[in-house]
Amino acid sequence: xxxxxxxxxxxxxxxxxxxxxxxxxxxxxxxxxxxxxxxxxxxxxxxxxxxxxxxxxxxxxxxxxxxxxxxxxxxxxxxxxxxxxxxxxxxxxxxxxxxxxxxxxxxxxxxxxxxxxxxxxxxxxxxxxxxxxxxxxxxxxxxxxxxxxxxxxxxxxxxxxxxxxxxxxxxxxxxxxxxxxxxxxxxxxxxxxxxxxxxxxxxxxxxxxxxxxxxxxxxxxxxxxxxxxxxxxxxxxxxxxxxxxxxxxxxxxxxxxxxxxxxxxxxxxxxxxxxxxxxxxxxxxxxxxxxxxxxxxxxxxxxxxxxxxxxxxxxxxxxxxxx
Amino acid sequence: xxxxxxxxxxxxxxxxxxxxxxxxxxxxxxxxxxxxxxxxxxxxxxxxxxxxxxxxxxxxxxxxxxxxxxxxxxxxxxxxxxxxxxxxxxxxxxxxxxxxxxxxxxxxxxxxxxxxxxxxxxxxxxxxxxxxxxxxxxxxxxxxxxxxxxxxxxxxxxxxxxxxxxxxxxxxxxxxxxxxxxxxxxxxxxxxxxxxxxxxxxxxxxxxxxxxxxxxxxxxxxxxxxxxxxxxxxxxxxxxxxxxxxxxxxxxxxxxxxxxxxxxxxxxxxxxxxxxxxxxxxxxxxxxxxxxxxxxxxxxxxxxxxxxxxxxxxxxxxxxxxx
Numbered sequence: 001x002x003x004x005x006x007x008x009x010x011x012x013x014x015x016x017x018x019x020x021x022x023x024x025x026x027x028x029x030x031x032x033x034x035x036x037x038x039x040x041x042x043x044x045x046x047x048x049x050x051x052x053x054x055x056x057x058x059x060x061x062x063x064x065x066x067x068x069x070x071x072x073x074x075x076x077x078x079x080x081x082x083x084x085x086x087x088x089x090x091x092x093x094x095x096x097x098x099x100x101x102x103x104x105x106x107x108x109x110x111x112x113x114x115x116x117x118x119x120x121x122x123x124x125x126x127x128x129x130x131x132x133x134x135x136x137x138x139x140x141x142x143x144x145x146x147x148x149x150x151x152x153x154x155x156x157x158x159x160x161x162x163x164x165x166x167x168x169x170x171x172x173x174x175x176x177x178x179x180x181x182x183x184x185x186x187x188x189x190x191x192x193x194x195x196x197x198x199x200x201x202x203x204x205x206x207x208x209x210x211x212x213x214x215x216x217x218x219x220x221x222x223x224x225x226x227x228x229x230x231x232x233x234x235x236x237x238x239x240x241x242x243x244x245x246x247x248x249x250x251x252x253x254x255x256x257x258x259x260x261x262x263x264x265x266x267x268x269x270x271x272x273x274x275x276x277x278x279x280x281x282x283x284x285x286x287x288x289x290x291x292x293x294x295x296x297x298x299x300x301x302x303x304x305x306x307x308x309x310x311x312x313x314x315x316x317x318x319x320x321x322x323x
Numbered sequence: 324x325x326x327x328x329x330x331x332x333x334x335x336x337x338x339x340x341x342x343x344x345x346x347x348x349x350x351x352x353x354x355x356x357x358x359x360x361x362x363x364x365x366x367x368x369x370x371x372x373x374x375x376x377x378x379x380x381x382x383x384x385x386x387x388x389x390x391x392x393x394x395x396x397x398x399x400x401x402x403x404x405x406x407x408x409x410x411x412x413x414x415x416x417x418x419x420x421x422x423x424x425x426x427x428x429x430x431x432x433x434x435x436x437x438x439x440x441x442x443x444x445x446x447x448x449x450x451x452x453x454x455x456x457x458x459x460x461x462x463x464x465x466x467x468x469x470x471x472x473x474x475x476x477x478x479x480x481x482x483x484x485x486x487x488x489x490x491x492x493x494x495x496x497x498x499x500x501x502x503x504x505x506x507x508x509x510x511x512x513x514x515x516x517x518x519x520x521x522x523x524x525x526x527x528x529x530x531x532x533x534x535x536x537x538x539x540x541x542x543x544x545x546x547x548x549x550x551x552x553x554x555x556x557x558x559x560x561x562x563x564x565x566x567x568x569x570x571x572x573x574x575x576x577x578x579x580x581x582x583x584x585x586x587x588x589x590x591x592x593x594x595x596x597x598x599x600x601x602x603x604x605x606x607x608x609x610x611x612x613x614x615x616x617x618x619x620x621x622x623x624x625x626x627x628x629x630x631x632x633x634x635x636x637x638x639x640x641x642x643x644x645x646x
Contacts, residue, residue: 078617087617088617134483135483136482136483136487150583150584152475152476152478152480152482153475153476153478153480155475155476157475157476157583157584158585159459159475159584159585159586160457160458160459160585160586160587160621161585161618161621162585163585163617163618164459164583164584164585165582165583165584165585166582166583166585166615166617166618167582167583169582169615170579170582170583171575171578171579171613172497173497174495174496174575175498183615183616184616185613185615252494252497255494256493256494256579257583259488259489259490259492259493260473260480260487260488260489260490260493260580260583260584261473261480261482261487261488261583262481262482262483262484262485262486262487262488262489263482263483264483290494290508292489292492292506292508293506293507294401294410294411294486294489295484295486295489298483298484
C-alpha cells in the first residue's frame with residue numbers, strides 16, 4: 001500500500017466490441033470520472049489508441065498527471081496477461097496479435113496490465129465486491145457469452161499461456177446432437193447459459209409444450225432472460241421451466257468446477273442473474289443434488305456485489321494496482 | 324535449501340488400504356531404506372500408529388535421529404492438507420476424522436504434513452519426475468480409482484477446504500443411464516477410466532460385438548488393462564476398440580481441464596498408462612480433436628517419470644520437505 005499511497009489513482013478500461021469505457025478510480029473503488037469511445041469505429045488499432053488517449057490523457061492530467069497513477073488496468077476479450085496483447089478477438093475490429101498494453105504505455109507514460117474481461121470482473125469482485133477476503137473463488141459472467149475468472153490461493157489463474165479460465169467452453173453435453181457453440185465446438189456451457197443459449201432453450205420449451213405462455217408474444221429469436229423473468233413473475237409455467245433447465249445445466253457444470261478447485265464461493269454476474277431466485281434456486285438445487293458428498297453444503301453460490309455499470313471499469317481498475 | 328542442508332532427510336509414507344510403505348529419502352530423491360506395515364490389520368488407529376513407529380523410528384535412528392529429518396510427508400486417501408487428518412476414507416479401517424499427522428508427530432518428534440495420494444504423486448512428479456520445472460500441470464492417476472493433483476503457479480491446489488482436485492469425479496456422461504460410480508453418483512470419469520471402468524468397457528465391447536477376441540478367454544469381470552494391452556499387441560481388434568473408447572473419454576475430460584487451468588502438461592500415471600501408445604494415442608487424438616482452438620497443440624500429454632514402486636513414497640516424501 002506504500003506505493004499506492006504515493007500514487008493514489010488507477011485507470012480502469014473496459015474494451016468491448018461496441019464501446020470502450022475508461023474510468024479514473026481511487027483506492028476505495030470510487031469512480032471519479034469516466035469517458036467512452038466507440039470501439040467499432042476504428043479499423044486501425046493506431047487510430048483507436050489515438051482516440052482513446054485523446055479522451056484519457058486529459059482525465060489523467062486533471063488528476064495530477066501520470067505520476068499520480070499506479071497503472072492502467074485493461075479488461076478486453078482474448079487479452080493475454082503475460083504478453084499484454086489481444087489475440088484473435090473475434091468481436092473486435094483488429095485481427096491477429098495486437099500489443100495494446102505497450103501502445104497505451106508509450107502514449108500515457110503509465111504502466112499497463114491487461115487481462116480478459118471475465119478475469120477483470122473476478123479481480124473487481126475480489127478487490128471491491130462479494131469476494132473480498134476470499135482466497136479461492138470462481139467468477140462466472142453470464143452475458144452474450146459465458147466467461148469465467150478463477151482465483152486460487154489468492155491469485156488469478158492465468159495458466160501457462162495466459163488463457164486459463166475458459167469455463168464457458170467446458171462440455172456439458174457430449175452427445176452428437178449437442179448444441180453448436182460460437183467457438184465451433186458442440187455442447188459448450190456457453191451454448192446453454194449465455195443470452196442466446198437461454199433464448200434457444202426458450203424456443204425449445206415453447207415448441208415442445210402446447211401450453212399457453214406469455215413468452216409466445218415475444219419473437220422467439222429475441223427472447224431474453226428479462227422476458228423470461230417478467231413472465232415468471234406472473235406465474236408463467238414455461239418461463240419457470242426455462243429457468244429450471246438453464247439452472248440445472250449451470251448447476252451441474254458448477255459441480256465439476258467445485259471438484260476441480262473446491263472454491264469457497266461461486267460468484268455469478270450478468271444479465272441472467274437479474275432474475276434472482278428464479279434462476280439461483282435451480283442452480284443451487286442442481287449443485288446440492290449432484291455435488292460430491294465431501295463438498296456438500298460448502299461452496300456458496302452468490303451474486304456479484306458490483307453495480308452493472310461500474311463492474312467492468314472497477315474490475316479492470318483492480319488490475320491497474322498490479323501493473 | 325539451507326534448512327534442508329542442515330536436515331538432509333525426509334520420510335515419505337504412502338498409506339494404502341492394503342499396505343503402508345515408508346521410506347527414508349534424501350534431497351536427490353534417493354530412497355535409502357524402506358519398510359512396510361499391513362494397514363488393514365489394525366482396526367484401532369492407535370495400534371496402527373504404534374506398529375508403523377515400531378518400524379519407522381529405528382530407520383530414523385539409523386539415519387541420525389529426528390534432528391536429521393526435515394519432515395514426514397504422508398500420502399493417504401481422503402487426507403486433508405490443512406488439518407492433517409484423514410476424513411471418512413472408505414477403504415481404510417478407521418472411521419470418522421483421524422488426526423494422523425499429530426499422532427505421528429508426537430511419536431517421532433518430526434513435523435508431519437499430509438495430503439491425498441494423488442496430490443502426493445503430483446508433488447513427486449514436480450520434485451523428481453516429468454514435471455520438474457513446471458509451474459502449471461495436472462497429474463492424473465489411473466488406478467483402482469482415478470485421482471488427480473493440480474499445480475497452478477507452482478503451488479499445489481488444495482482448495483478452501485483442503486479437498487480440491489477430485490477430477491476422477493467430474494461428470495463425463497450426464498445421461499440418466501450413465502455408469503454408477505463408487506462415490507454414489509453417475510457418469511464420473513472414474514467409472515470409465517479406472518481399472519474397474521476399463522473392465523466394464525471391455526465387457527460392453529465384447530457383448531456388443533460378435534467378433535472373436537483374445538479377451539474372451541479372460542473372465543469378463545477380471546479383465547485388466549494389462550489383458551487388453553496383451554491382446555492389442557497381438558492385433559486384437561476389440562482390444563484396440565476398448566483403448567479407443569477409454570482414451571476418447573479421458574481425452575475429452577482433459578479438454579475441460581485445459582479450459583480450466585491451461586496447464587503446460589497433463590502427466591498420467593498408473594496401470595492404464597503401461598499400455599503406452601495404445602492408450603496415449605487415442606487420448607492425444609481426442610484432446611486435439613476437441614480442445615478449444617486457442618489451446619490447440621499447447622498442453623503436452625505425457626507419462627510419469629517415476630518408477631511404479633517408488634512413486635508413492637517419493638511423492639509423499641516431496642511433501643516432507645514442506646512439513
